[in-house]
Amino acid sequence: MTVVDLGFAPGSWSQVAIDLVRPGLGRVVGVDIIPVAPPKGVNALQGDFLSRDTQERVRELLKDENAGRVHRHELIKEENNTDPSYLDQDLSKLDLNMTGKAHRDKCIDVILSDMSAPWELASGYHHRSISNPYHRLMNTSGNKFKDHAGSMDLCRSALYFAFDTLRVGGNFVCKFYQGAEDKQFEKQLKSLFSKVHRDKPESSRSESKEAFFIGIQRLSSAEQDRVFDEGG
């Protein structure tokens, strides 16, 4: 499996994802605007995901189906490996669904996006730099309309990216701040996925507008015009 975790830092979602995709078979690519060392086994790419350039870099990386995967011999060397069962499998016989152009273009199984205000870094980061990323981010400001609009921009960039890169049957999760535009976004998700859930997990503070969309099973029939049609 290939998982892309947008706004991965400091990396707890990526850490769970890399455990689930089983090292040696799967890969996790985390993208964040701030420079953060990823959890072990996760590939990090730094950049603003609102920029086409960053999205293109992720796509380029994933075109090589071996990029970002831990090699078998590295796994064998690893000490304290508590689950070596996957080493016994003949990888060439596994159906990794990885042939042809369709795979190279739409090779992602899961896209996660938790993009929003970053965690403050305690060290190793120059806050006085004129390119301080904290100033360019969608920070929660206390102004609910602004927070909502900023989060919708981040969600839309994740959805555009998903349209081009998520395989049929693949899944999508994104955080958003609730507001006037989220219904329209939900409609777009419904034309791309067979099921869409809106979730407010217990771990999310009740006074926060934060919530999550989960899109299950990308449809094969979704047409670009229909998904991104302004009227939904």
Ligand SMILES: C[S@@+](CC[C@H](N)C(=O)[O-])C[C@H]1O[C@@H](n2cnc3c(N)ncnc32)[C@H](O)[C@@H]1O
């Ligand atoms: C709430 S944190 C993510 C926490 C993460 N899911 C975890 O499990 O550790 C949100 C992240 O989104 C990132 N972010 C915000 N805007 C971004 C953008 N335009 N491009 C890339 N990353 C962005 C922030 O830098 C921050 O690290």
